[in-house]
Amino acid sequence: MKSTPRNLRLHIGLFGRRNVGKSSLLNALTHQDVAIVSATPGTTTDPVEKPMELLPLGPVVFIDTAGIDDEGALGEQRIARTRLALDRTDLAILVVADGEWGTFEEGLLEEIEKRGLGAIVCFSKVDLTAPPKPLLDRLHERKVEVVSTSAETGAGLEALRAKLIACAPVDYFDSRRLVGDLVETGDVVVLVVPIDKEAPKGRLILPQVQVIRDLLDSGAVAIVSKEDELPGVLRKLTSPPRLVVTDSQAFEQVAVDTPRGIHLTSFSILFSRFQGDLAEQVKGAAAIDCLQDKDKVLVAEGCTHHPIGEDIGRVKIPKWLAEHSGASLEFITVAGREFPDDLSPFSLVIHCGNCMGNRREMLSRIMRCRQQGVPITNYGLAIALCRGILKRAIEPFPVALEAFKAAKEEGETCS
Numbered sequence: 001m002k003s004t005p006r007n008l009r010l011h012i013g014l015f016g017r018r019n020v021g022k023s024s025l026l027n028a029l030t031h032q033d034v035a036i037v038s039a040t041p042g043t044t045t046d047p048v049e050k051p052m053e054l055l056p057l058g059p060v061v062f063i064d065t066a067g068i069d070d071e072g073a074l075g076e077q078r079i080a081r082t083r084l085a086l087d088r089t090d091l092a093i094l095v096v097a098d099g100e101w102g103t104f105e106e107g108l109l110e111e112i113e114k115r116g117l118g119a120i121v122c123f124s125k126v127d128l129t130a131p132p133k134p135l136l137d138r139l140h141e142r143k144v145e146v147v148s149t150s151a152e153t154g155a156g157l158e159a160l161r162a163k164l165i166a167c168a169p170v171d172y173f174d175s176r177r178l179v180g181d182l183v184e185t186g187d188v189v190v191l192v193v194p195i196d197k198e199a200p201k202g203r204l205i206l207p208q209v210q211v212i213r214d215l216l217d218s219g220a221v222a223i224v225s226k227e228d229e230l231p232g233v234l235r236k237l238t239s240p241p242r243l244v245v246t247d248s249q250a251f252e253q254v255a256v257d258t259p260r261g262i263h264l265t266s267f268s269i270l271f272s273r274f275q276g277d278l279a280e281q282v283k284g285a286a287a288i289d290c291l292q293d294k295d296k297v298l299v300a301e302g303c304t305h306h307p308i309g310e311d312i313g314r315v316k317i318p319k320w321l322a323e324h325s326g327a328s329l330e331f332i333t334v335a336g337r338e339f340p341d342d343l344s345p346f347s348l349v350i351h352c353g354n355c356m357g358n359r360r361e362m363l364s365r366i367m368r369c370r371q372q373g374v375p376i377t378n379y380g381l382a383i384a385l386c387r388g389i390l391k392r393a394i395e396p397f398p399v400a401l402e403a404f405k406a407a408k409e410e411g412e413t414c415s
């Protein structure tokens, strides 16, 4: 799989005075020692760029800048370089420590807003000092997004992640590819589409159409086949296809008919990656193996009228889950905009593929689950897990495969 080009990554800039904890915040958010931290003001002298996967947003670049309240000639050069970093920024975090807010912060916030960038004011080091109430009120009145964090204790980091989702520019969510980034011009991809009684009359469903369109946009060739015809299609091809994508419900048969050397995945997995967070939702699928009697499972449908057969969320998934887990489970279904704030009663959330929905909303839901420690997966991933084929279906996505293996190891004790 090709990595995401830098220009498609969301660029998140960390700005603020010297020593306010910008580099510490970056390290805490990413769980890595990416940037040098010290008590000496002016530690970061040049902007540092770090491309990475920030769950659940996806590929981002963090720009850790030099603190810009410097004086003198050297300070001016630093200020100039830090301002240049604003040019590459999609979303700015303005870090403030000790409630210190003056013309410097005002100027920076104005500049960020003037450029039409998303802005989050982050009060850092809250383990030492709480942000002053009058300042909080003022920022609130101006509708500025505010969050309080401590890199030391980890407080507020999840809230900051949630704000990053809420404030990321719309085009970031539109720039992702469904499947086109997995193929090259001329590649052949076989799509397996069962035509059963649930298939709508006379047409394909939207996720299938979107996959075909995205393949065409990449110059790839899409062959569409029912599951019974797949072995014949594979025999007729002079070289193996780049990828086979199947409807989750036909996965078992398709897995048998597709030789091991060929990458195989499902429409739901492509949609989890495109609309949600595949690694997180794969971890959620692994949690199915930990379900116990009397556990409550929330089934969330994005549409009030689900296009793929009425009963998948209400009948089939509950049946398969009960069969697989052997537990007597209680299912609660919600649809459309409805999604509970309090997820604590639930042991698992199973969401539809969200093919009609918006990614920001899906990520916010995933985020809410993460914050409350409730695993979340989607229909197709849950089906694949119940049928023992999830691992193969995520082989084309190494990050998700690693997340799954780690979750399975962790879940062995099901604590």
Ligand SMILES: Nc1nc2c(ncn2[C@@H]2O[C@H](COP(=O)(O)OP(=O)(O)OP(=O)(O)O)[C@@H](O)[C@H]2O)c(=O)[nH]1
Pocket (backbone or CB within 6 Å): 017, 018, 019, 020, 021, 022, 023, 024, 025, 036, 037, 038, 039, 040, 041, 042, 043, 044, 045, 065, 066, 067, 124, 125, 126, 127, 128, 149, 150, 151, 152, 153
């Ligand atoms: N108690 C506490 N100390 C913190 C926190 N975050 C950072 N610090 C300390 O504050 C000092 C400065 O942190 P840095 O992360 O280097 O700050 P910076 O904004 O990157 O500084 P420059 O690169 O010099 O502009 C270090 O001594 C950190 O250990 C926090 O949340 N709590």
Ligand SMILES: [Mg+2]
Pocket (backbone or CB within 6 Å): 022, 023, 024, 035, 036, 037, 043, 044, 064, 065, 066
């Ligand atoms: Mg620094």
